Amino acid sequence: MSPIVAGRFDSVASAEEVARTLFARGFSVWDVSIMSVRPPDEDQAGSNAEGDADERAANVMLAACVGNGLSSVAVDVLRDAGASHLERAQGCWECGQWTDFDPNVHGEPVRDGEGEYWPRPLARESVAEQSTGNEDPGSELEHFVNQKRVEHD
Structure with a gap:
């Protein structure tokens, strides 16, 4: 199992911009994955033609495998970029993908103040x-x- 930090974004373009920032901060293309996820409510409530596009757009997940010791970097970058539902999880990471990802199972939420590079002062x-x-x-x-x-x- 690999440690993973993940967050949701409004669009694929937003998630791709965050991925570029992570690459600039030491992550490889094998450490970052972007995927579309359906909101949990959509399964229960059914879908309506008017709201489908908006709901899908708000549910793009960027996941980063942080077994490289850059967990704090990932949390800081995702938080600064405005990720929602920022969480930590353990999962199977193979060939640049979170292979056992389940959109209905949520990891541990990242707490406020968590992720700073080093303790102050x-x-x-x-x-x-x-x-x-x-x-x-x-x-x-x-x-x-x-x-x-x-x-x-």
């Missing part, structure tokens, strides 16, 4: 207690951020 924790003047501040900060990212995810 960062600056105070990342400064060495005593400096010798020989440190490379870029590499120390990069090491610290990577360590915090692993601890947070």
Whole structure:
């Protein structure tokens, strides 16, 4: 089972824009999937000709496999893009697709404030207690951020 972060968008174009942002932030094309999903209400209430197009347009899901340690990045990107029903799930991810996806089963909702890259405040924790003047501040900060990212995810 793979860890997955998913959210719903109003259109395929919106989801594709978010996918491009995820690719720019370290995800591969094998980590992101966009799919159309029917709303749960449509099965129970039946469909009406007037509302079908609107309902389908509002139910495009982008799912990202976050086994790569970029869970926080996915949550931040989806949240910033206005994803609705943002959730975490476990699923079978094969060849760039969530193969056991069930639109009637929902994952754990992502809580407010969850997904930030690192705990705050960062600056105070990342400064060495005593400096010798020989440190490379870029590499120390990069090491610290990577360590915090692993601890947070």
